[in-house]
Amino acid sequence: MSTATQTPTATDSGRTPSRATRLLGDRRLPVLVTATLFLVMYAAGLSRYANYGFGEAQVFLNLFIDNGYLLVAAVGATFVILSGGIDLSVGSVIGFTTMLTAWLVEKQGLPILVVIPIALGVGAFGGFLMGYVIHNFEIQPFIVTLAGLFLFRGLCLVISKESISIGDSTVSSMAQAQASLGVGFLSVGAIVSLVVLAVAFYVLHYTRFGRRVYAIGGNEQSALLMGLPQGGTKIAVYTVSGFCSALAGLLFTLYIQSGDPLHATGMELDAIAAVVIGGTLLTGGSGYVLGTLFGVLVLGLIKSIIQFEGTLSSWWTKIATGVLLCAFILIQRAMTTRKKT
Numbered sequence: 001m002s003t004a005t006q007t008p009t010a011t012d013s014g015r016t017p018s019r020a021t022r023l024l025g026d027r028r029l030p031v032l033v034t035a036t037l038f039l040v041m042y043a044a045g046l047s048r049y050a051n052y053g054f055g056e057a058q059v060f061l062n063l064f065i066d067n068g069y070l071l072v073a074a075v076g077a078t079f080v081i082l083s084g085g086i087d088l089s090v091g092s093v094i095g096f097t098t099m100l101t102a103w104l105v106e107k108q109g110l111p112i113l114v115v116i117p118i119a120l121g122v123g124a125f126g127g128f129l130m131g132y133v134i135h136n137f138e139i140q141p142f143i144v145t146l147a148g149l150f151l152f153r154g155l156c157l158v159i160s161k162e163s164i165s166i167g168d169s170t171v172s173s174m175a176q177a178q179a180s181l182g183v184g185f186l187s188v189g190a191i192v193s194l195v196v197l198a199v200a201f202y203v204l205h206y207t208r209f210g211r212r213v214y215a216i217g218g219n220e221q222s223a224l225l226m227g228l229p230q231g232g233t234k235i236a237v238y239t240v241s242g243f244c245s246a247l248a249g250l251l252f253t254l255y256i257q258s259g260d261p262l263h264a265t266g267m268e269l270d271a272i273a274a275v276v277i278g279g280t281l282l283t284g285g286s287g288y289v290l291g292t293l294f295g296v297l298v299l300g301l302i303k304s305i306i307q308f309e310g311t312l313s314s315w316w317t318k319i320a321t322g323v324l325l326c327a328f329i330l331i332q333r334a335m336t337t338r339k340k341t
Contacts, residue, residue, distance in 0.1 A: 127242020
């Protein structure tokens, strides 16, 4: 009579996972690293530029004011990356939204309150089309969204090859509107971005749709066997990304008060970088939208520190972002390797 053999486990052999092993297996590790990095960088800024007003509350609030549009775009990208996809059309949709908004307001005389739903609808529909093609024709998201990148950037030039300044009084009023917090103020764009963040947090963590996004990103075949609506979820995440990109374009329009064919060139890379630095795995299935917030704040803080330093070129922002991306990709690699062993 043969005896079945069993592979000894950590419990069977009396060994327990080390503290480092347990830490690498914690899905919250990248978010905690990003939050810690932000706090360390902020403390360093307080120490170095204390005499230059770095410690003022408004300097901190400016991180949200100056990066509100990037936060909204990154939130949309978080949905896509969590599902295991990628969206390279983000920057082009933002640029197209600025052009469309400026053209409709300045050249066609439409009120901004009418233009806003049109712009959001176009962005969401563009995302829907890309998601539909990705799912139904089984084409890689990289290829489809790259086509979307060129399409929307080309449409910018169809509208106008020149920049269109917006002189509409309503747009100016919205751009200059402020919400006082006692110690400082937030702009309309910053408030909208925080509302989008809160909605995204609720959707991803407390709704069936959010659980489907995580499930498909974690293991698409398992999600399919579980009977989850894979196609609908995939199309929905790209629709969300398109909607968020268009909303980011509207916020960017308020921030710049103009439309330009070259606006937001490369911003899709900034959004993806913020998501990855925020701890979301590029392979999908793991990450937190709050991590994306910290990712955006870290990128914004790098720009602020460079401005306070005064002697550094703005290109150091790209260098620092590249270094951080490499570091967080290594952390992701260590985590995924640990899960496989």
